Amino acid sequence: xxxxxxxxxxxxxxxxxxxxxxxxxxxxxxxxxxxxxxxxxxxxxxxxxxxxxxxxxxxxxxxxxxxxxxxxxxxxxxxxxxxxxxxxxxxxxxxxxxxxxxxxxxxxxxxxxxxxx
Amino acid sequence: xxxxxxxxxxxxxxxxxxxxxxxxxxxxxxxxxxxxxxxxxxxxxxxxxxxxxxxxxxxxxxxxxxxxxxxxxxxxxxxxxxxxxxxxxxxxxxxxxxxxxxxxxxxxxxxxx
Numbered sequence: 001x002x003x004x005x006x007x008x009x010x011x012x013x014x015x016x017x018x019x020x021x022x023x024x025x026x027x028x029x030x031x032x033x034x035x036x037x038x039x040x041x042x043x044x045x046x047x048x049x050x051x052x053x054x055x056x057x058x059x060x061x062x063x064x065x066x067x068x069x070x071x072x073x074x075x076x077x078x079x080x081x082x083x084x085x086x087x088x089x090x091x092x093x094x095x096x097x098x099x100x101x102x103x104x105x106x107x108x109x110x111x112x113x114x115x116x117x
Numbered sequence: 118x119x120x121x122x123x124x125x126x127x128x129x130x131x132x133x134x135x136x137x138x139x140x141x142x143x144x145x146x147x148x149x150x151x152x153x154x155x156x157x158x159x160x161x162x163x164x165x166x167x168x169x170x171x172x173x174x175x176x177x178x179x180x181x182x183x184x185x186x187x188x189x190x191x192x193x194x195x196x197x198x199x200x201x202x203x204x205x206x207x208x209x210x211x212x213x214x215x216x217x218x219x220x221x222x223x224x225x226x227x228x229x230x
Contacts, residue, residue: 004160035220042204042220043161090160106218108160 003027004109006091011114013078013085021076021112023091032074033092033106036060043090049074078114086116121205126225129199135192137224139205142186148209150181152190154201155223161204164190195228202226 004025013019025032031050035043045058049068063082068074074093078085092106122140129135141150151166165172165179167188172179178191192199204223 040222042222043218044220045218088158092160105163105166106161108162111158111160113158 004091004093004107006089006109006112009110009112011112013114013116015116016080018077018079019085019114021078021089021091021114023074023076023109025072025074025091025093025107025109027093027095027107028071029093029095029107030071031094032068033094034058034064034066034074034076035090035092037088037090037111046076046089085114088113121207121221123203123205123221123224125222126227128227128229129192129195131197131228131230132194135195135199135226135228137190137192137203137205137226138187139190140187141205141207144185144207145209148207150179150185150188151206151208151218152177152179153204153206153218153220154199155204156198156201161220164203192226195226197228197230200226200228 007022033048034046036046037043044060046060046064047055047058047066049055052068052071055066055068063079065077088111090111091109094106120143149166149168152164153161154164155161165174165177167179167181179188181188202223202225204220206218
């Protein structure tokens, strides 16, 4: 089945530790995204990548880092510099060439809930 | 991207139509209206989108007013599994910052038995 997988579903870390969240897609999509969601809030964009070996900061990139070495993978590292890392993290992908070519519908993974102890 | 306004919550009886409103009075001529929904603790799911004309797919219908300042998402026969937060998003369809989806707080739709 085609889709986006994120692992693990739940993640706990101690304060001051870096942690990497996995995101893999087999949809052959060029673009991938990372969002953060806090309780009762909408999604906020952390980083996005429109093509392999390229990525751009979103609205709240501070304290996060990403890499895009392969088309199907876009891991997110939450560093110790992120002051409030406890949140629900969502990865998405899209293909800008789909449908009318005007809109790239974003497909989301199931999310990773990170808790910092 | 234009800002949207949605009610915080709505209730609907199972089997009845759910009509979810969205105001986007500052929408520009090249901006589309999109709807996503998010079931608790899952990733958002695309529902439908449109520019001017009404749209229908297997999940829902989208009614956009003639002046495009508001729209309504219609779930024709709501089920308990439709309980979710529904997000109305307005954005440019191509070029520029088309990578970005700006999610507000959305509308929590609760379908009651």
